[in-house]
Amino acid sequence: MDATVQTLLDKIRVVADKTSKAAGRAADAAGKKATELASATRINLQIFDLNTECEVLYKEIGRMVYEVHQGAEIANDEIDGRIGQVDEKQAKIASLREELSGMKSFVTCPSCGRQCSKDDSFCSSCGGAL
Known part of the structure; x- marks a missing residue:
């Protein structure tokens, strides 16, 4: 060759x-x-579900407070129990957001707390600088 x-x-x-x-x-x-x-995506879905559950609890608490205002007898333990459930869910959300921010490609918006890509210059939710 x-x-x-x-x-x-x-x-x-x-x-x-x-x-x-x-x-x-x-x-x-x-x-x-x-x-x-x-x-x-899995973490964001968990956060979404927990926020939805919190909204349901907020409505229940609001209904109970209104019923008390109307003169109904509702045990404080019942309202406190719902508030405790909200606190637990909010703690779980904070934990999931921390886990999400620990991932390489995500940062937390300093203005609104939403998770954004590290490649983004501005938050897709509030428009704040990242």
Whole structure:
């Protein structure tokens, strides 16, 4: 085989090897990003569910307070129990938000507390600078 052809084939092998390694690294990075995004989505869904449960409890507490205002007898333990449930859910939400902010690709908005991508310059919720 001609030396020039052999040199060309060697260069092609080197480029192909570098390309395959780069493609492998890109695939690994994409896989990690997808896993991180799935985890963040799971956490955000948990936060959404807990906030919904808190809204239901707020309505129940408000109904009880109104009934007391109307003269109904409601045990303080019943209202305190609902308030305790809200406190527990709010603590869980805070814990989940902390977990979310600990993930590499997310930051917490200093203005509204919403979780945003580290690539964002401004919060998608309130527009505040990140």
